[in-house]
Amino acid sequence: MGAQDPVRGQGAPDDGAVSGFVERFAAELAAAGVPRMPARIFACLMAEDSGVLTSAELSERLKISPAAVSGAMRYLTQVGLVSKEREPGSRRDRFRVLDDVWYESLTRRDEVLLRWVRVLREGETTVGPRSRAGERLAESADFFDFMIEELAGMLDRWKALRAEGRGIAP
Amino acid sequence: MGAQDPVRGQGAPDDGAVSGFVERFAAELAAAGVPRMPARIFACLMAEDSGVLTSAELSERLKISPAAVSGAMRYLTQVGLVSKEREPGSRRDRFRVLDDVWYESLTRRDEVLLRWVRVLREGETTVGPRSRAGERLAESADFFDFMIEELAGMLDRWKALRAEGRGIAP
């Protein structure tokens, strides 16, 4: 009963161990603010070879109701971590984790940063630009403006690094 | 009854407006995952000229119980956003928001990132490094490793920029 998948070259991944990873990873995400169910589903998709799973499969692997899957999916598609597709001729939705999730999700990050900057600048004028509090708020806003730019640069460098590592090999 | 603070050069900030800013800023922070009370207290300190407030003052301005202040402070000092001090000869704690909060707090950020990397690498071996899932997890780990380095560089650049802007002026 050991290895039922002699096809793969280096030993079949054992379901229990994978599920252990899924839960640990989900816990990390949850600690970072992602709601439980979305975190578990996302981790599950990441650990899936195809990166695609149907609602029923998720429901079964994670032992949760279809309703929970549906709700979590609203969240995940909302924040753009997962996309929903349906193959023609079937009624089942299939959920896919994108290959460059992190890249994409960081791209969207600066919307948040921009909101912070706006609130802070507004606070600066409210409190008086020449006051110490005003200076503190202004400096914070400057910092986030700086971050927005740096973030863009960083993502460019990452893309370049990837292209180099993959594309131009001998 | 309009301006009771003819001292300041450009009009006294009005309490209502400031409180409005505090609540809006706190709401942004809360949306980003900071618990409500800590967020409000932090925003309040940011909008305070001295950057320092006693427990009683916070309790009064935010209309919350001393217990709530105490609890929130445990959180804020924990994550290093605020420091607690007591002036000799008094029994009152004074809470201070540091000048370079954001800088400091981002410095601590890579602990989280490092944990993520570890979990992902572990998942990579669990799932099989040669599988598609393994590659996906490995690439994620690479991305976060990359981010850890970039973060350090970014903070250096910020510090340099500040030093330049302030110190070496004519």
Next chain:
DNA sequence: CCGTAGTTTCACAAGTTTGTGAATATTGGG
């Protein structure tokens, strides 16, 4: 057009989190 596989919505039960009042502990001053 009807039947059915699948998804979404809804009302609610269970579990968490959050903030409070009261009691308890701590610390500086007399």
Next chain:
DNA sequence: CCCAATATTCACAAACTTGTGAAACTACGG
């Protein structure tokens, strides 16, 4: 060494969140 001023802890109540079962909805296949 005791008193008063603060701070912290605790048990609990209220509010919010989360996941479920069941009902309602959608859309493909015949």
